[in-house]
Amino acid sequence: MGSAILLVSVVLLLNSPVGFCGCFKRIFSFGDSIIDTGNFVRTVSTTPIKELPYGITYFNRPTGRVSDGRVILDFYALGLPLIPPSIPEEETSPFPTGANFAVLAATGLSPDYYTTKYNFKMPSPSCLDLQLQSFRKVLARIAPRDAAARSLLGESLVVMGEIGGNDYNFWLLDRSHPRDTPSQYMPDVVGHIGAAVQDVIDLGARTVLVPGNFPIGCVPAYLNSFQSNDTSDYDQNGCLVWFNDFSQKHNQLLRQENPGVKIIFADYFGAAMQFFQNPKRYGIDDPLVACCGGDSRYHTSKGCDKNTKLWGNPAKFASWDGMHMTEKAYSIIADGVLNGPFADTPLLKAC
Secondary structure: OOOOOOOOEOOOOOOOOOOOOOOOOEEEEEOOOOOOOOOHHHOOOOOHHHOOOOOOOOOOOOOOOOOOOOOHHHHHOOOOOOOOEOHHHOOOOOOOOEEEOOOOOOEOOOHHHHHHHHOOOOOOOOEHHHHHHHHHHHHHHHOOOHHHHHHHHHOEEEEEOOOOHHHHHHHHOOOOOOOOHHHHHHHHHHHHHHHHHHHHHHHOOOOEEOOOOOOHHHOHHHHHHOOOOOHHHEOOOOOEHHHHHHHHHHHHHHHOOOOOOOOOOEEHHHHHHHHHHOHHHHOOOOOOOEOEOOOOOOOOOOOOOOOOOEOOOHHHOOEOOOOOEOHHHHHHHHHHHHOOOOEOOOHHHOO
16 A cells, blocks of 8 residues: 555654644645555556546546545645645646645665565555655755755645555565565664654744554455465454554554654544444445455455446545555544644644
8 A cells, every 4th residue: 555554653853843734834744645646647558547537536547546535645734735745846846735645556665675584576666765856956946045945944844654564565465475574674763753743844944744554454355365264363443453563563663763753643543433333324335345346255356447447436435445544544544644633733723
C-alpha cells in the first residue's frame, strides 16, 4: 500500500507559531499510495489507476489517487486548494500552496538496503530519500536563500508519510521469506523516518505531521493471503492478531524518535478501529471486504480495474481495493484527528 494501510501516529511540533487548517500557507508531504495525489501515474504509461472506477466518488474521474475519491492528505488541506503532485511541475511551479512528493509503492528505506542486506528486490524504485532530494531541489528554487527557506517552511505544515508500510507489505505478502524478518529491520525503517523528520526541521520546518503504519491485520489483502482455520489467529473484529501487533510495534518505535521534540500524538489506530468495531455506526456494511475487484471471501483475488466488479456503493465500504481505503474511511480517520478524540489536542484547535 503504499504503505499503506491503517494506523497513523501524528506528530505536531508545539513550538510552531502557526496552527492547523488555514493557519498554514503551504503543505509539503511525503509518502506512498496512501497520500499520492498523482505522481505515480505521471511515471508510467499504463495503469488501471488512470481509469474509472478510480476517482468515481468525489472527482467523477481518475486523478491518480488510489481510492474512489479523496485520500487522507486532501482532508488536511482545509483552507487551501488540494495539494498538487510535485512531479508534473517540479521544475517550474512556485507551488504557492505546497506540493505532494508522495509516490505509490514508495518505501522508507532505499531498495539497495534490501538488495544488499537481504538479497530481496523491492518492486518499486521510489523511496523516501528520493522524495527528500526532490523536495530540497524545489525548495532551493522557490526559496533560494537560507532565511527565505526557513521562513517559508516555518509557515508550512510538513506531512511525513504515511511511509514505511511498503517496507513490510512487499516482504510479508511475498510469502516466500520468513515472516519475522521485518521485525529485524523495523528499527532501521523507523530510524530513517525519524532522520527525515530531523532533516526538514533542520531546514526550517516547525510543524511536522508524522504518520505511522495502519493495523494491517484488518486489511483485506492480508486477510485473504493469511486465512487461517485457527480462531486464535483472529481478534473479536475478525482482524489478524499477529499483524496488528506488528503494526503497533512499528508505531511504538516511531513515537520514540526525535525525543527532544514535544509532540501531539493522534491515534489513527483507534480512529480506524471505530469502523472495524462498529461499522454500522458509519454506514459501512463489512469493513473487512473490498469494494472493487475480485470474487473471493475478501473480494481481493484480483485487483481493481475498469473490468472488475464494484460490490456496491463505495460509501458503504472501508476498503477500496483490498489494500487502500475508501474516501469514507479516510474521512473518518481524519475527523478523529482534526476534531478529536484521537489526538491529544485536536488539530483544529491547535491554532
